[in-house]
Amino acid sequence: xxxxxxxxxxxxxxxxxxxxxxxxxxxxxxxxxxxxxxxxxxxxxxxxxxxxxxxxxxxxxxxxxxxxxxxxxxxxxxxxxxxxxxxxxxxxxxxxxxxxxxxxxxxxxxxxxxxxxxxxxxxxxxxxxxxxxxxxxxxxxxxxxxxxxxxxxxxxxxxxxxxxxxxxxxxxxxxxxxxxxxxxxxxxxxxxxxxxxxxxxxxxxxxxxxxxxxxxxxxxxxxxxxxxxxxxxxxxxxxxxxxxxxxxxxxxxxxxxxxxxxxxxxxxxxxxxxxxxxxxx
DNA sequence: ACGCCCGCCTGTAAGC
DNA sequence: TGCTTACAGGCGGGCG
Numbered sequence: 001x002x003x004x005x006x007x008x009x010x011x012x013x014x015x016x017x018x019x020x021x022x023x024x025x026x027x028x029x030x031x032x033x034x035x036x037x038x039x040x041x042x043x044x045x046x047x048x049x050x051x052x053x054x055x056x057x058x059x060x061x062x063x064x065x066x067x068x069x070x071x072x073x074x075x076x077x078x079x080x081x082x083x084x085x086x087x088x089x090x091x092x093x094x095x096x097x098x099x100x101x102x103x104x105x106x107x108x109x110x111x112x113x114x115x116x117x118x119x120x121x122x123x124x125x126x127x128x129x130x131x132x133x134x135x136x137x138x139x140x141x142x143x144x145x146x147x148x149x150x151x152x153x154x155x156x157x158x159x160x161x162x163x164x165x166x167x168x169x170x171x172x173x174x175x176x177x178x179x180x181x182x183x184x185x186x187x188x189x190x191x192x193x194x195x196x197x198x199x200x201x202x203x204x205x206x207x208x209x210x211x212x213x214x215x216x217x218x219x220x221x222x223x224x225x226x227x228x229x230x231x232x233x234x235x236x237x238x239x240x241x242x243x244x245x246x247x248x249x250x251x252x253x254x255x256x257x258x259x260x261x262x263x264x265x266x267x268x269x270x271x272x273x274x275x276x277x278x279x280x281x
Numbered sequence: 282a283c284g285c286c287c288g289c290c291t292g293t294a295a296g297c
Numbered sequence: 298t299g300c301t302t303a304c305a306g307g308c309g310g311g312c313g
Contacts, residue, residue: 001306061307079307080291116290118307161282178306225306229293232306269285
């Protein structure tokens with residue numbers, strides 16, 4: 001489900017709600033697959049209870065909730081994970097609510113809901129975050145936090161033989177881009193998914209970099225994309241608005257907004273991809 | 282190094 | 298009205 005724009009939307013909302021607040025109680029339900037790095041699962045509860053929230057950071061698609069005692073709560077939403085904030089514990093729980101972090105009566109609680117359980121939460125020591133968590137250590141640059149010149153971007157591209165779409169989705173190269181936004185970025189840049197970095201002219205590299213920054217920025221301004229199943233919800237359960245701005249994703253057969261040619265759907269590495277056969281060369 | 286396939290899960294929609 | 302299949306915003310591992 002969530003890529004950088006969705007995770008950043010949640011981060012901004014979460015920051016306003018929980019920074020400065022102290023965790024009162026934590027409950028983890030049933031099989032506890034979403035806290036699989038903690039065995040027993042009660043270890044997760046013990047570490048999180050009584051902690052004060054100091055800040056909320058995003059790295060790629062990961063959320064880092066900084067806590068006192070030099071601890072960090074790491075959240076990854078996977079395909080179907082949601083973080084929901086409710087004011088009262090009396091609010092009926094959604095199906096597949098796996099973790100509830102309560103900040104006390106009258107304050108509110110944070111709920112982690114995830115039907116497919118690909119998402120996860122875990123707590124680790126803040127000091128050796130990189131050593132302990134290779135996934136975070138190996139993340140590539142963040143396209144929004146680490147602004148760079150297109151010349152520098154071109155230097156990073158050099159030597160990669162991977163085609164553009166899988167490269168954009170490679171979290172070790174760039175952090176935060178997934179299946180939706182790679183397609184939207186490539187349309188914005190006017191580039192086919194199977195172009196290689198070495199084949200790009202300087203102008204094309206510049207277009208790719210600009211399309212990446214602008215597409216992700218626009219998506220955040222629209223609070224992310226919710227597809228037909230409306231599985232992506234923000235912290236307050238609201239759907240995003242960027243899906244109506246999509247140029248290609250989930251628009252098979254519809255006319256290209258630029259040239260009216262029908263948008264084509266194809267399979268790339270088992271995933272659906274969308275492109276305009278005329279605008280993308 | 283790279284590309285492709287699978288498995289991990291549940292829910293929904295389309296196809297027969 | 299079934300039942301079966303395909304597919305869904307991610308990621309890691311294994312294989313050729």
